[in-house]
Amino acid sequence: MTNNKKSYTTAELELIANTIRQDIIKMLLEAGSGHSAGPLDLADIFTALYFDVLKHDPLKPNWDQRDILVVSNGHVAPVVYATLANAGYFDKKELKTLRKFGSRLQGHPERKLLPGLETTSGPLGSGLSQAAGMALSMKMNHDNHRWVYVTTGDGELDEGNIWEAAMLIAKYKLNNLIAIIDRNNIQIDGTTEHVMPLEDLTAKWEAFGWHVIEIDGNDMEAVIDACAMARAIVEKPVAIIAHTVPGKGVDFMEYDYHWHGIPVGAQDVGGAPPKNEQAKVALHELRTLRGKIRSEHE
């Protein structure tokens, strides 16, 4: 947050991430449609970004010295909204309007409606290049104190636009841009390696001229440390491949691609509780997860 670096302990950050996960489940239940797996697995990364990594000010969303986060994978809107609300960009009560008529919380993020959004996204593959344009602009202005972060899905890497951007970012040595890839191994139609194999993903990015850092994307300290290391690497742009567990925190969703694009309570899924009990079970599991958070015991 703003200039108060490290104002939260890891334990506090993990609890914030847990709150965000519970908000996601409640929002999706209320909305009746939307994506579950990605938002849940990204809760740690979004918490790390908004509560530690990013230089930003919820009271001044257009602050001209802020760092920028471009959310290329706009379908993870629930984690974006829940994080922005918990960070103070708007009242948390508004979260229950997700996907409803008249809401500022559109099914996919619309920049002009809500403070804190840097771009409109949903159609995949175009966030990395927008981030490139922002980073280029900062370079042209010799503005060396700001960073552009961008989150992408892994299924999203099927898009050609991503690799067009990857080449351009390497060409212009945009070391003020850090890409965080949510490597959860699933997309709508199945696992990424079944739908369209991405591996060897590290080798691909390296071949495109990037430095790659691989981390456990559900490890708060690892996310924060990787961002710090990425900022310290000046020779190349950096891609953080964040290995995450899709549906993280809810046992019956974890690792199951069926939860990519549906909310709790909408349909029966093999291996999961009946649909009218899914939300209750998910929230219960998330509450008990608080007890599993290592640092809370320390």
Add this chain to the structure above:
Amino acid sequence: MSDLHLATNIYHKPDYDPIRKGFGRGLLEAGRRDERVVALCADLTSSTQINMFADAFPERFVQVGVAEQNLVTVGSGLAAQGKIPFVSSYAAFSPGRNWEQIRTTICLNDRPVKIIGSHAGLYTGADGATHQMLEDIALMRVLPNMVVIVPGDSLESEKATLAMAIDKRPNYLRVAREATPILTTKDTPFEIGKAYVYAEGTDLTIISTGTMTYHALIAAERLFSTGIDAEVVHVPTIKPLDGVTILKSVHKTKHVLTIEEAQINGGLGGAVAELLGEEFPVPIKRLGMRDRFGESGEPAELLEHFGLTAKHIMIAAHDLVKKA
């Protein structure tokens, strides 16, 4: 009309200059006036005439390679940080290939990117149907927030480019490759959203855009001696359409003929028919491409083949006025 300061030699030995060159000159001047102006190109710098800017301001020029999706989305990111990006390629590729990125990251996202579609229309000639972009007007006109500009000569293209640099909206500028007649002078007015009555008449309104305005003027001149007094309304901004100027003319003449070097579906002909259908239905005839692609050939051969010359306008005008 005297206050329009049109060129005096339109009807005999006009001067020629490619419309795309006017864009190149305009962008260079826009770059001199405002350091926020930046330019991006997809491996067609000299073809699209963006090289004039790139040579003068190399630090404000971005070469994206043959990657039109990247072209417009990097442009969107630059605009997000306060730059005024002009992005150029052939119209067949931009906005031909990258329409969704333009829709989401520029129009819905409301970023004032300036998209230049060069080598549009039949004047692209020998390159053939793949490169003769005829659908760009329709593709851009359907997008909320987008402004669509089709200048009639290189001087107007230059003025349009300068106007785009200070316009806060996303803009599309359609420019042709071949040298075409210069109709205007440096004193001829140009304003985004305005149509201009280039020739006054009482029997028929010929509504034209881009390279076709020259042919419309020649046709109107010849029609007069055959008993039809035609008015020519030049429409360099197809969206937003200047309904006031068009309706004022049509209320007077009650006959309308449109001509464009593009698909009528969704093009100028579509726009005018929509306007008149709601506001003032009158007999209308639309010349342009009727749901088909072009082919290789000299521009003059193609215009003749597809019925887009002064002669074809005259035949259509007689048919329209007689029939009514």
